[in-house]
Amino acid sequence: MTTTELPFPGLTSGTDSVPTLQPDEAAQTGKDFTSDQEVRWCPGCGDYAVLKAVQGFLPGLGLRRENIVFVSGIGCSSRFPYYLDTYGMHSIHGRAPSIATGIATAREDLSVWVVTGDGDALSIGGNHLIHALRRNVNMTILLFNNRIYGLTKGQYSPTSEAGKVTKSTPMGSVDHPFNPVSLALGAEGTFVARTIDSDRKHLTSVLAAAAAHRGTSLVEIYQNCPIFNDGAFDAIKNPDTKADAIIPLVHGQPVRFGAVLESGLGSKGLVRDGETGGVRVAQVADVGESALLVHDAHSPDPTMAFALSRLTDSGYLNQSPIGIFRQVERPTYDDQARAQITTATGGNDSDDGADAGDRLAALIGGGDTWTVV
Amino acid sequence: MTKQVKQLDRVIIRFAGDSGDGMQLTGDRFTQESAAFGNDLSTLPNFPAEIRAPQGTLPGVSSFQVHFADHDILTPGDAPDVLVAMNPAALRANLGDLPKGATVIVDTHDFSGRNLSKAGYTTSPLDDGSLDEYALHQVDLTGMTVAAVKEFGLSRKDAARAKNMFALGLLSWMYGRPTEATVDFLTRRFAKVSEIRDANITAFQSGWNFGETTEAFAVSYEIKPAPMSPGTYRNITGNLALSYGLVAGGVQSGLPVFLGSYPITPASDILHELSKHKAFGVTTFQAEDEIAGVGAAIGASFAGTLGVTTTSGPGLALKSEAIGLAVMTELPLVVIDVQRGGPSTGLPTKTEQADLLQAMFGRNGESPVPIVAPQSPGDCFDAALEAIRIAVTYRTPVLLLSDGMLANGSEPWRVPELSELPSIDPAFATGPNHAVDDGDDDFWPYLRNEETLARPWAIPGTAGLEHRIGGLEKGDGHGNISYDPANHDFMVRTRAAKVQRIAESLPPLEVDDPTGDAKVLVLGWGSTYGPIGAGVRRVRKAGYRVAQTHLRHLNPFPKDLGEVLARYDKVLVPEMNLGQLSLLLRAEYLVDAVGYNHVRGLPLKAAELAEAIGELVAQAEGVDVDLTPAPQEALS
Secondary structure (H helix, E strand, C coil), rough: CCCCHHHCCCCCCCCCCECCCEEEEECCCCHHHHHCCCCCCCCCCHHHHHHHCCCHHHHHEEHHHHHHEEEEECCCCCHHHHHHHCEEECCCCCHHHHHHHHHHHCCCCEEEHHHHHHHHHHHHHHEEEEEEHHHHEEEEEEEEECCCCCCCCCCCCCCCCCCCEEECCCCCCCCCCCCCCHHHHHCCCCCCEEECCCCCHHHHHHHHHHEEEECCEEEEEEECCCCCCCCHHHHHCCCCCHHHHHHECCCEEECCEEEEEECCCCCEECCCCCCCCCCCHHHHHHHHHCCCEEEECCCCCCHHHHHHHCCCCCHHHHHHHHEEECCCCCHHHHHHHHHHHHHHCCCCCCCCCCHHHHHHHHHHCCCCCEEEE | CCCCCEEEEEEEEEEECCCCCCCCHHHEEEEEEHHHHEEEEEEECCCCCCCCCCCCCCHHEEEEEEEEEEECCCCCCCCEEEEEEECCHHHHHCCCCCCCCCCEEHHHHHCCCHHHHHHHCCCCCCCCCCCCCCCCEEEEEEHHHHHCCCCCCCHHHHCCCHHHHHHHHHHHHCCCCCCHHHHHHHHHHCCCCHHHHHCCCCHHHHHHHHHHHHHCEEEECCCCCCCCCEEEEEEHHHHHHHHHHHHHHHHCCCCCCCEEEECCCCCCHHHHHHHCCCCHHEEEEEECHHHHHHHHHHHHHHCCEEEEEEEEHHHHHHHHHHHHHHHHHCCCCEEEEEEEEEECCCCCCCCCCCHHHHHHCCCCCCCCCECCCCCCCHHHHHHHHHHHHHHHHCCEEEEEEHHHHHHHCEEEEEECHHHHHHCCCCCCCCCCCECCCCCCCEEECCCCCCCCCCCCCCCCCCCCCCCCCECEEECCEECECCHHHHHHHHHHHHHHHHHHEEEEEEEECCCCCCCCCCEEEEEHHHHHHHHHHHHHHHHHHHCCEEEEEEEEEEECCCCCCCHHHHHCCCEEEECCCCHHHHHHHHHHHCCCCCCEECCCCCCCCHHHHHHHHHHHHHHHHHCCCCCCCCCCCCCC
């Protein structure tokens, strides 16, 4: 679907209806978005890096700070709103997407963000997450995935690898983990991406694309918990291994990674797998450059994006695609809900009280009535 | 043929048939006709939870009872004077409720072998003498309907489906109901299929004509209009009145209404109704579950609209944690629980008022929530407005406890003038409210209004008032996270005090004590208002003294409740639960409240209640109480 086919041609960006700073107003800085509350995550927590990146990134949107709302659930990452000087709500476990749905639907002039974790979003709040994605409510969901329960001190999470030994699984977990990207694509999310806490440049670029997307944007952020799951993402962070571990996804580009060749491009790449219908890793030298899969994040069909998501290790993470898997346009729930109200009111939203009163009198005095004198 | 016309002061009719027979529609039309005629009335729909239980069986029986009179009445009536039974199962399921001598009109069409056995009859009750004590009318409603609509070329099955309209026509003749509105209704309802429209109208008119011409019905009845105070009236169900109250609350507060809801019996009609009123800026969000419904409503309230969620008992259980969040964040929120039989899934289509203690205490921590309850279908309108007034003024979730009887029952309702409605001021925060040490102004989200103890409602988009709220304990005033022991103790007490402060805004209790010296007080809440009032009238009619009062507010109680209770020697508390209000009254006032409790899924019966009141009067006054002298004249 192209932009012009959308029923709301004026609204194409996620922040189109949010008031911006006027040219004569002072530009905002990260400091403007920093609240007076002391940040209380553990030393070395990946959340610090994401907070810094968000505080550094938000001023660039040029939005009025009072029109930004951060909503979170419960968990370490859900303390996030307290540290940002915007409107915010630290709500209850798993429910942030539903609260954000109410905010986004009630007010088109707000930029709505959800901060959540793997337990909050995928375990207790799994239902709300998939339904937000299905409805395509205009909000950006930052899913901090550390593959462990931190705030409750170290139980396995719905993204922990099978066999993981934790406080609640002394003989190893027998749970099969979720792949958050596969789940979001299955729920027909319109913007699904993955990035890494420690790669500020990539994180910021994905956040910018997510904010610009009109609809629900899901950004999975690999985030290291130094206390209960330290090193979970070492393979994709270690300079010696990351070239083979990270499969970078860039729209319109052949997908290549691995040891860099003289050409400056990776030695490995992705090709379609004729046998499974999916995607597999191949040596470029074996298959030739022309056989490489060119990433199309804008394809209306999520099949290829799903196939890419399956290249993520479900056990210890030695390989994972990173980037924007899917970015397509679909009318949002909140825009359509508001459009129905606009249609019903006949555009008379400059209603004065007297008129609303007349219409109320007509409503309650309607139906089959009789008069007693 | 000139037929005799008899005057009656009131009649109770019950239409009963299979779930697919259209009994609810039939009853509703008869009710509308009676309302238009000017009778006072009260209705009791009663239907199974199954959409279409096996045809012709007892579990599949659906009924609609309407009580109409030439005077002010309070209940749908204890026992029908007339039963219309469309099949053997409907007869068998309802006969036990009929007094001897009652009129029974039976569609004879299905009184044959298999249909009789499906209803559990071994012999036909029409032939075996078991109905000898009733005034039995055997009419082949189905056969006559099929013959009457022959010209429209419908299949036999479709033709037979109009039999409910034939029955309605017959009863409309018997009681002199005006018919134009029903013809108009059928014309509109079946506008798209002309054969069905014409068949229904023809069946309806044929039923009327049959009554007028047949010798089987020698008498018709006249029930004069009831005197009512001047005004415009309409017949209204509780769920419709409640929906209108929510729309009105939006208009009166200037806040767009946002309903987050998940379908559940018997509350879903409120979602359906509000979804029609987008022209008032009402947004309805059908959520993925009960929790998302209340969650979205809380989000909408944070965003500066009026968050509402509607549910029934099981859904309220699911919403508990989120309501606690609204208590902690002190955001306006209206939670409507249309109570049904419990626990668990319980009796989805039957009434009960056993969620009072869940509403009062069903959350973790000290989590006070104001509770209001409507007392009649029309009163649901006022109760909704009152819930909104409290929620917005005091920045708090409010629970409104309706129930299945109010939701689906109906009564004539005087349409209020706009000038009678309360105006509600959201009073959003517009600027800083606190000077900090360096002389700058700051915004403190938990700095309270001294009179109401309400905190400011600062909505996103207001520059300079950016703030964060959440479920963690707040520091007094500034609202930042606080784990300080003394602060927590203070905040717990402050939240409780804020809810108690609502009592300052409530009018004194209205106590109905005509002689002023009654020794027994009957105190109720919710839909028992009708049966209690009817029971009290019977006792007074028999010459005894009794006082009555009814609670709109269950939390906080009105300030003078303790003093009112202390004026009486005995206090009777009738409830459709095992004594939940009694428990609260005993705890709060150390009063020896006597419970009168039934949980049958049906309204309390006025006659039985009168007996219970009589017993207490006998004890309190040391006299023998005999209520029998004039049972026929006793008003209901």
